[in-house]
Each structure stands twice: as structure tokens, then as C-alpha cells.
Amino acid sequence: MLSEFDLIKQYFVQNYAADSRIALGIGDDCALINPSPGMQLAISSDMLVSGRHFFPDADPYHLGHKCLAVNLSDLAAMGAKPLAFTLALSLPEANPNWLLPFSKGLLDLAQTHHCRLIGGDTTKGPLNICITIFGELPPGTALRRDAAQVDDDIWVSGTLGDARLALAAYWKELPLSPEDHRQAATRMHTPTPRIELGIALRGIAHAALDISDGLIGDLGHILESSKLGASLFIDRLPAGPVLRQQSLEQRRTFTLAGGDDYELCFTAPVHQREAVIAAGIASNTNVTRIGKIEANQGLRLLDDNHQTIKLSLQAFDHFTSA
Numbered sequence: 001m002l003s004e005f006d007l008i009k010q011y012f013v014q015n016y017a018a019d020s021r022i023a024l025g026i027g028d029d030c031a032l033i034n035p036s037p038g039m040q041l042a043i044s045s046d047m048l049v050s051g052r053h054f055f056p057d058a059d060p061y062h063l064g065h066k067c068l069a070v071n072l073s074d075l076a077a078m079g080a081k082p083l084a085f086t087l088a089l090s091l092p093e094a095n096p097n098w099l100l101p102f103s104k105g106l107l108d109l110a111q112t113h114h115c116r117l118i119g120g121d122t123t124k125g126p127l128n129i130c131i132t133i134f135g136e137l138p139p140g141t142a143l144r145r146d147a148a149q150v151d152d153d154i155w156v157s158g159t160l161g162d163a164r165l166a167l168a169a170y171w172k173e174l175p176l177s178p179e180d181h182r183q184a185a186t187r188m189h190t191p192t193p194r195i196e197l198g199i200a201l202r203g204i205a206h207a208a209l210d211i212s213d214g215l216i217g218d219l220g221h222i223l224e225s226s227k228l229g230a231s232l233f234i235d236r237l238p239a240g241p242v243l244r245q246q247s248l249e250q251r252r253t254f255t256l257a258g259g260d261d262y263e264l265c266f267t268a269p270v271h272q273r274e275a276v277i278a279a280g281i282a283s284n285t286n287v288t289r290i291g292k293i294e295a296n297q298g299l300r301l302l303d304d305n306h307q308t309i310k311l312s313l314q315a316f317d318h319f320t321s322a
């Protein structure tokens, strides 16, 4: 059995090139960060618990990727640039067949985003992975949930629903061909944090968040914080490539309520439409305009003929009845 510090050294300490932003990394009682002069820190934590947020036998490389991706996604949703992160890990055993791919999945994505692992804690116990991430942004530019304004357009990045579709197939709620299932599951296992888009939207978007629980619920957080309502054009919601081939009802349900996509939902004034599209192009990310912020509270779902749709799903009720 590896000692705790040997384990950290073997799997998590990297030979990094000097980075002036990180004054001290793993090894001392604290790490030391130098945020760029005049910048504000953005900080977020996410805990992933085996059996609750992922299957106990989940592919460890994918799991490493996903644990960091969901944290990076929180930075993206504020418009923050990643700096560094810490990892608190509870492990049932020091199994190299798990630790090696897990640390690789984690550190590969960290390298992509120049976001260094600077510390953490390691203990024996049920598998539980908690990451705290640090980012930076100019003061006053954060894309906050309470900043939506009446008449803002509502936008979403990428596509929605494929992650939830993969889960539905795992749970045998519906059939998918093995190839479709594999393609959809990629979205569930290896979400893409929209860091570049978030940064490009500073000064353009008003409110933003990342979609982890499903569009309706998460947009609801913006509406609640901003004390406003909205209309969504549900047939404009961009479905993932696999979901696009399913029935209209499934497309609507999974784009509206499917979680785990980690796309950004944001609002921006009408006069910024071209700037939003330019931000999408600059960050190589599709953006789709899906609705409108309104003074009238509650969430209204409209079809292409501007008719109100009532969906039977219970979770939607308190939004559609407004």
C-alpha cells in the first residue's frame, strides 16, 4: 500500500514549467497564488459522490475529466479565466489501475485550460471527489445570475439533451442503437467546459449560468435571482445530434429538462446580437437564441406558431402555470 504522500507524488505532482501566477504548488501547508494585478478571484467547489453523481464502475479517465470539467464550467458561467484547483479525494484503496487513468483524465483537461493542480487532501474512505477551482476576472465583469434585464434575448451554447438521452438508455427508459448510445454517452462522460465563450461574453452578456440540472430548472435560477420571467421558443432549442433523430416529444423533454450538458445559458440585450454571434465564432462555439426575458414572472413555453405549450411533465408545472 502506497503512503499518502507517495500516492500524491506518483499521480498528482507534475513537472510544471514556471507559471508566475502560481507562487507555490503541492507540498507545503498551503499553496500560494498570485492573481494578475487588479483582478478579482472567482472560486467554486463541486463534490462528486460515487453512486450519486457517477456509477461506481465509471471509466476513471472520463471521471477525472468530468470532475474538473464541471468545475471549469462554473468558471465559464461567470466569464472567469482558470488559474488553479485543489483536489480533496476520499478513496477506498490506492489502486494504480484506477489512479493512473483518473489522474490522467484530470490533468489532461487541466493542461488544456492552463489550470494547475496546486494542493488538496487525500484520505481513505468511500470514493468521493471534491474539487475547488480558482479563476480570475476583471472586477465588475462577472456574468451573474441576478443580472438579466427585461427584453434581453436568452441564448444557449452548443446542443442540449444528448447527455440525458444516454442516461435514459442506460436506465432502459428507451432504446438506442449501440452507436447512438456511444455517441450520446460521450456528452455525458466528457462535457466540454465553455471557458472561451464565457470570457468572450464579458461586457456583452448580462446574466449567465451553466446548465447542469436541465435548462428549465437552471434558467429558473436566473429568473428568480433577477425577479423576472421569460418565454422560451421550445422548437428552437438546439438538440444534440443523437436526440435530433428522436420523436418531437423526446426532443422537447430532453432539451428542456435533461441535465449534465454543461452548456451556458445566458441573456444579452437585443443590440448585442451580432456581438454574441461574434463571441460564438471567436470561441468556436455554436450559440442559439432561444427566448426572451420578460417583466411578467414565470416561464412560458411557446411553439413555432407562438402558441403556449403545456407539457405534462410534473417538474414543469410551477413554471408553465404562471
Ligand code: ADP
Pocket (backbone or CB within 6 Å): 008, 012, 025, 026, 027, 028, 029, 030, 087, 088, 089, 117, 118, 119, 120, 121, 122
Ligand atoms: P496536511 O497535513 O497539511 O493536510 P497533507 O499531508 O494532507 O498535508 O498533504 C501534503 C501536500 O500534498 C499538501 O501540499 C497538500 O495540498 C497536497 N495534497 C494532498 N492531497 C492531494 C491531492 N489529492 N492532490 C493534490 N495535492 C494533494
Ligand code: MG
Pocket (backbone or CB within 6 Å): 120, 121, 122
Ligand atoms: Mg491533509
